Amino acid sequence: MDQLLQFVFSGLTVGAVYALVALGFTLIYNASDVINFAQGEFVMLGGMVTVFAYAAGVPLPLAALVAVVVAVATGLALHRFAIEPARGANAVTLIIITIGASILIRGIAQIVFDKQFHRFPAFSGEDPIALLGATILPQSLWVLGGAAVVVAGLWLFMEKTLLGKAVRATAANRLAARLVGIDTALVLALAFGVSGAIGALAGILVTPITLTSVTVGTLLALKGFAAAMLGGIGNPVGAVAGGLALGLLESLAAGFISSTYKDAVAFLVIIAVLFILPQGLFGTRAVERV
């Protein structure tokens, strides 16, 4: 029982990171129909920039801020120089562009940083806290809390602000949004920027636990994509639920079945879920128009 709880804690921590990556996916997908495989690179940038700024003597909170700014700038540049010029291209072309972008970002990061694994100290100490017979790292609480704050903040922004409503309108129907006077180009840029910020935050929060290197982005992007699909693409609630579920399943499988195949379990589950629910857990049935 204690063991189970232990796996649940670690699963939720990893799941929160997947949830944030999936949320970034969803945001960009809703605004622009682009599946952004460079999403994992935002997480990588969040961790790596913080590591190197901190090592250069910048205080940790300021280093984290620098990392978020770098990731937002990268997201905006991705939109301006890679997605915007290819407007109207088909879905596969856009997917390849974002994969090209992720190779490019990783390539540049390899030159600027190095290929080693890095970390910086946890925010509030490294001593595990005993909880219900299991232990939890203080940093895990930071990850969970941080993810909750991001999700709540994004919800408030989408529901309560005019700009957020513009984003939702653009997601629902771009042409109609433009007709009522919404600057959809601005909304698209905003989606990429915010997505970059969310990814970077995930990277900053989790690096003290999982460490980071320039190569962590790929697998995170795949898992985040899988989580978003698990929840039903385009559904933010589904993205968060899918991320948490994926993290939990992975952790339980690693604990009780085989740690070698923990990644396999994640993808097996996704394939199985798609067999039964072809639109994901929270997706709505789409009807093809002829």
Add this chain to the structure above:
Amino acid sequence: MRLSARHATLLVLLAAFAALPFLLPSSFHLRVATLVWIQALAAVGLNLLMGLAGQVSLGHAGFFGIGAYAVALGPRHLGLDPLLSALVGLVVSGLLALVVGRPILRLRGHYLAVATLGLGILVWLVLNSEVALTGGPDGIQVPRLVLFGWRVAGAETWYWISGAFLLFGVWLALNLEDSPLGRALRALHDSEVAARVAGIDVARAKLLVFVIAAIYAAAAGSLLALFNRFITPQVADFLHSIELVTMVVIGGMGSTLGAIVGAAILTVLPQALTVFHDYEHAMLGLMIILFMIFLRQGIVPGLASLLPRRAVA
């Protein structure tokens, strides 16, 4: 007789195939050309699935890996002849596609993408993790191919063998495009509902082309393993799946010649980029983005549209 696009493709390929050994200065270049033919074989098969039928596979390297590891593992663990092992690899790959294809191909668009992605990663994970069986991440030696006492060796020999396989594969693919199955696939690419109304068994057509594309990839994998005589799980990893998809898209979806051009670019480019040392990856990513932005239709259809109309016909 008017020169059809089908004959033109075969002629262009045959000319390139015969001329290259005279133009290439060293056996290193011949080896790169052999790699191009092998990757092109997989890309031509994937183009049938993506370009013709409009179904995305982000896990095609998984089938490539099955073909490659079949010729490594068959002789080692079962004492099979490499050639027989390659055949077993084709069958296993085709059967896997048949079994998982039926439920997977019901999915549309991005859901199909994530399901095939998962399938590819599962194959890679098994190859990477079953160290006792596959040698794990360090890779595994592949025995030399011996045909009736003839030790198949040398860059030039493999150039001709892989080229012959590619020619055969292209000929098959071009015939398939003009067959009833090809027309069915083009119809369901435009609209599945409309195709079904027209009496096409959509599920069967999609499944067939998925199996065919998987067998192409496995054949290419076996060739690569026999030619290289050493393979690692990298042949089945996500990046290779993406490379295969990129070959098809860069060359021009739906164009068989395009798939070969795409394979040539993505195989030669990294070799050429090694002069940039540390900047190699960044350059590769940049090139992919630029290709996709400026030649959105792909190179072959893009160039063809620049020519006057009657020159293309």
